[in-house]
């Protein structure tokens with residue numbers, strides 16, 4: 001019977017230290033939060049697990065634009081963009097994004113989706129026809145995997161960032177449509193795909209490349225336009241997915257690609273056609289996020305974020321030298337995602353719990369989000385953290401490790 005069966009599955013999750021618990025936050029998006037703990041107590045916690053990299057989710061200008069958008073357009077969208085209407089806010093956002101990506105993608109057009117998950121399902125299911133082959137990095141995001149599963153295309157996986165294997169797979173493939181699929185910044189590791197080399201391979205092998213820049217958009221690049229700007233890449237073969245619920249601080253995502261591809265998605269992709277459009281108020285708020293990302297303030301926020309990353313990494317490196325048996329390894333990442341790889345599920349949970357006992361929240365990330373044996377504490381930094389916040393995290397980690405007697 002279903003309930004017994006699911007209870008059994010839940011018991012197995014508990015036994016494997018794989019149960020996930022949601023925490024109720026009583027405050028808005030900011031590092032300093034008030035959260036309900038397991039014991040039901042409501043406590044202040046300093047969080048390092050948000051993807052609000054620039055702190056725009058609580059920016060007064062974005063909040064004001066959200067309210068203004070609701071006044072202007074109402075609370076909802078009433079239907080999908082094709083059935084009822086394409087709001088002016090959606091039109092403005094897509095035009096602005098197309099302008100942003102014009103230097104990187106010739107003949108570019110942009111299309112807004114309610115979530116990054118939907119955008120990835122849309123791209124891969126619409127383009128991954130049965131004569132296509134998808135080439136996917138082993139560590140791509142779950143939404144890309146699900147998109148690939150929905151597609152009729154065949155799928156090949158290559159080891160993480162291994163361009164040699166990718167080149168071999170591309171050379172051996174005779175599909176009329178070859179689509180390389182990768183995250184730009186890997187969501188649980190923080191490292192970056194070698195996009196320039198991959199694009200060269202795509203050009204050599206007549207392939208296309210889907211780049212999921214969920215963690216790069218807003219953060220990377222001189223003007224915050226993401227991985228393509230950061231690396232100076234330009235090609236018609238780039239199919240770019242940016243998300244707007246992380247650094248942009250609101251919600252949604254967009255695909256920027258050759259206009260023929262985007263028109264195709266708008267006409268045939270099921271996540272676009274068969275779901276209500278996002279409320280225009282959200283999209284109106286995003287217009288102000290884009291303005292901020294592009295502004296001097298945006299640049300200052302990125303600079304501050306980079307300083308925090310440097311501070312955290314050098315602090316963690318010192319801790320690692322002082323406590324060689326600390327039980328975690330710092331990942332090789334230069335982005336705001338700074339995981340401490342612990343390995344074992346219980347150990348990751350207990351490190352997370354020890355930090356929480358000290359008023360700091362860093363979620364333990366466990367399988368199936370990451371491969372077995374690589375459970376980790378995924379620390380993420382935001383421009384809304386202060387240097388003092390980072391010091392507090394480092395001091396807390398240091399105090400947790402001190403009793404182990406390595407010092």
Ligand SMILES: *Cc1c(COP(=O)(O)O)cnc(C)c1O
Nearest residue numbers: 115116117141143187214243245
């Ligand atoms: C968060 C994320 C997504 C999904 O975006 P949502 O807008 O949250 O649905 C897609 N890809 C990657 C790499 C992500 O980290």
